Each structure stands twice: as structure tokens, then as C-alpha cells.
Amino acid sequence: MGALRRRVALGMAVLTASGLLTLAAPGSAQAASVCPGREVATLPFSTGTVHVFRRGDYICAYTAPKTPGAKRTMSVSVQARGSRPVVDKGRYIRRAGPVTVHAGHRCVRIKGAVAGGSVGSGWILC
The missing domain is CATH 2.60.40 (Immunoglobulin-like)
Known part of the structure; x- marks a missing residue:
């Protein structure tokens, strides 16, 4: 059960980090899209x-x-x-x-x- 919780926590951390990187992208990249x-x-x-x-x-x-x-x-x-x-x-x-x-x-x-x-x-x- 502990291993499952660690995997879920790791997955959530990776998703959160990728979301933050997307928000921190420079304005020119956003304008291009x-x-x-x-x-x-x-x-x-x-x-x-x-x-x-x-x-x-x-x-x-x-x-x-x-x-x-x-x-x-x-x-x-x-x-x-x-x-x-x-x-x-x-x-x-x-x-x-x-x-x-x-x-x-x-x-x-x-x-x-x-x-x-x-x-x-x-x-x-x-």
C-alpha cells in the first residue's frame, strides 16, 4: 500500500511541475500559439x-x-x-x-x- 501511495505522489508531483513550467513559458511562445x-x-x-x-x-x-x-x-x-x-x-x-x-x-x-x-x-x- 505504501508503494502505491509513493507512485501516486510522484505522479502528482510530475504533473504539477509540468503545469508550472507551462505557465512560466515566455510570452512570445504563448503569442505564437x-x-x-x-x-x-x-x-x-x-x-x-x-x-x-x-x-x-x-x-x-x-x-x-x-x-x-x-x-x-x-x-x-x-x-x-x-x-x-x-x-x-x-x-x-x-x-x-x-x-x-x-x-x-x-x-x-x-x-x-x-x-x-x-x-x-x-x-x-x-
Whole structure:
């Protein structure tokens, strides 16, 4: 019975340590995993930045504030030409999104906002 308890305790310790290492990963590694693909555009504005990624026929975007910390209103919107926009809007600390749309070979319009600042791309990635 004691050997079983030791094995369970060891297993829990390994799981806890791996979880802590995941949380302690640098922010750039976390940002890379938000959207798949390669970054094709950044849209900076006064209170944040919208990051846009492409992977095959899909476009993914998220909005990040210049200074994370307090909850504030943020949004991100991606619209493929001829389709309705996909929007994520709410009160967040780190980012709004990600949102992904199937664009194929169509142009997309990207919008993002943090608190009082916002940006819109017009039709891009045609």
C-alpha cells in the first residue's frame, strides 16, 4: 500500500511541475500559439495592436492591448468579402480573439479596438 501511495505522489508531483513550467513559458511562445500559420499583418493603433495570421485558406486575428493589466473593452473582427464578420467582443485582460474565417482567395477586412482606440484595415490580403 505504501508503494502505491509513493507512485501516486510522484505522479502528482510530475504533473504539477509540468503545469508550472507551462505557465512560466515566455510570452512570445504563448503569442505564437494563439493563431496558427504565419503572421501576415500587424495593425497598430493608439491603445493596442491587431495581429493577423494566414494558414492555407484561413485567416486568424486577435487584438492585444499595449499594456495588459486591468479588464477593459476589446474587440476583434475578421470578415471575408461576401460573408458576415466573425467578431469577439468583451471585457478582457490580455486579448480579444482569436477569430478565424475561411477566406479562400477572397479579400478580408480586419477591425480591432481596445478601450477608446481602434483600427480598421479596409480590404486586404487579396
